Amino acid sequence: MAVDVGIRGRGAVATTLALALGQQGLRVALSAAIANDPSRSDVRAYALNAASRRLLQRLKVWDALPGDAVTPVYEMHVRGDAGAGRLRFSSWTQRVDALAWIVDAAELDRAANDALRFAAHVQRGDDAPPAALTVYAEGKHSASRAALGARFERHDYGQTAIAARLTAAEPHQGVAHQWFRAPDVLALLPFDRPQAQRSYALVWSLPRDRADALMALEATDFERELNSAGADLPTGLSLASERSAWPLALASAQPSCGEGWVLIGDAAHLVHPLAGQGLNLGLGDVQALADTLAGREPWRRLGDERLLRRYARSRAWPVQSMSWLADALVQGFSSPHAWVRELRNRGMGLIDRAAPAKRWLAAQALDG
Numbered sequence: 001m002a003v004d005v006g007i008r009g010r011g012a013v014a015t016t017l018a019l020a021l022g023q024q025g026l027r028v029a030l031s032a033a034i035a036n037d038p039s040r041s042d043v044r045a046y047a048l049n050a051a052s053r054r055l056l057q058r059l060k061v062w063d064a065l066p067g068d069a070v071t072p073v074y075e076m077h078v079r080g081d082a083g084a085g086r087l088r089f090s091s092w093t094q095r096v097d098a099l100a101w102i103v104d105a106a107e108l109d110r111a112a113n114d115a116l117r118f119a120a121h122v123q124r125g126d127d128a129p130p131a132a133l134t135v136y137a138e139g140k141h142s143a144s145r146a147a148l149g150a151r152f153e154r155h156d157y158g159q160t161a162i163a164a165r166l167t168a169a170e171p172h173q174g175v176a177h178q179w180f181r182a183p184d185v186l187a188l189l190p191f192d193r194p195q196a197q198r199s200y201a202l203v204w205s206l207p208r209d210r211a212d213a214l215m216a217l218e219a220t221d222f223e224r225e226l227n228s229a230g231a232d233l234p235t236g237l238s239l240a241s242e243r244s245a246w247p248l249a250l251a252s253a254q255p256s257c258g259e260g261w262v263l264i265g266d267a268a269h270l271v272h273p274l275a276g277q278g279l280n281l282g283l284g285d286v287q288a289l290a291d292t293l294a295g296r297e298p299w300r301r302l303g304d305e306r307l308l309r310r311y312a313r314s315r316a317w318p319v320q321s322m323s324w325l326a327d328a329l330v331q332g333f334s335s336p337h338a339w340v341r342e343l344r345n346r347g348m349g350l351i352d353r354a355a356p357a358k359r360w361l362a363a364q365a366l367d368g
Helices: 012-023 050-058 105-116 208-216 220-225 280-296 304-335 340-351 354-367
Strands: 005-008 028-031 045-048 070-073 075-080 088-092 100-104 122-126 133-136 151-167 175-181 184-191 200-207 244-254 261-263
Touching: 005 012, 005 050, 012 028, 012 050, 012 105, 012 280, 045 184, 050 184, 050 280, 088 340, 100 105, 100 184, 151 208, 151 304, 175 280, 200 208, 200 244, 208 244, 244 304, 261 304, 280 304
Parallel strands: 005 028, 005 133, 028 122, 075 175, 133 261
Antiparallel strands: 045 100, 070 100, 075 088, 151 200, 151 244, 175 184, 184 200
16 A cells, blocks of 8 residues: 555554554554564563553553553652652552552563454555655664764663563552662562562663662672662562663653654663653653644645654654653762762652642643
């Protein structure tokens, strides 16, 4: 069939965009720029906000997820150095069903790809046929970005994130935990795999040399280090999967669009995982691009650069504000200076006691 929009990519951002544009009646070709690696265990989990959940519900993806692949977060406890500063967020005080939903990455990919089988206007293949608009959702290692003339302005944090699945001796009760202990950031996200109510997804951000040393440890030694890494940790944390690691950076593509093409998702921007907004930003791109294309003037071409700049402007503030917030947290909680440590811990305590500030922060995380 003739193609209106070509999408290059294989992850959740690419597949959800194909579904969203197919629902509009646009003829879409989805081609995978990077092949799947079936030998690699996928330990990733996404923290999705309410806006992402609504999008996936509209695309008939959310309800196709297995029950144990989605875990609601009802509370979030954030701690500063040695437990000195604390912040607590609750779905009850926010008057929402949940603060976030932790979703198994592999199951989300599977559900989205299953939905594509019933999308009449979407074709899949290895080749990218000519199209009025080509969307590049190839991820942070996009092979096409440089060829398009886009610079990937990158700031390397000198940190590595370690991810794994864990089990614990006590129920998680839907509580997510995050510890800021200079220069580490440790996050435990409640999960129901492999054990219902007793599992977590781990994301541990550390200086690169420290992360390398931890990755080299045997499982029992790693578990010993993990269980002593923060105050008030859930008891009996043990590995339930392989460990995965990747370098951390802040980055953005400039420009992110041009005549007939646009970059979205991690191909366009990267943020530190402590904000938990990586896929939420990508799905926000999907919603905004779908809305922009649906709202174009009847005479305007899909690949018109002025139309694509309209999309880019709509995403500039949500992406930039989240990038600034994540970067400020990284810089503020990485400083070893005593006065900075005192300031950040006092700041957390003040925010915890200031209901309007807490509501605003929670609202940003919930709806991006």
